[in-house]
Amino acid sequence: MIKNFFNKIRFFFLCLNLTLKGGEEDMVYVYVTLIVAGRRTFKQVPTTVKEEVKNELIAMELSKLVEE
Numbered sequence: 001m002i003k004n005f006f007n008k009i010r011f012f013f014l015c016l017n018l019t020l021k022g023g024e025e026d027m028v029y030v031y032v033t034l035i036v037a038g039r040r041t042f043k044q045v046p047t048t049v050k051e052e053v054k055n056e057l058i059a060m061e062l063s064k065l066v067e068e
Contacts, residue, residue: 028052042066
């Protein structure tokens with residue numbers, strides 16, 4: 001349980017770090033990977049990268065995963 005908590009904190013800071021360093025493209029691929037793996041939904045994607053994530057999922061012919 002504590003390990004899971006620390007993994008979530010690490011993930012949060014990874015996302016924050018990538019976003020602050022201008023790593024929007026990296027964040028797109030992180031969220032696409034998480035959506036494909038079933039760990040996140042399209043609703044959970046931040047608005048700053050939502051359009052790019054949508055485009056990547058459609059390009060991968062996974063438009064069914066793009067649901068609000």
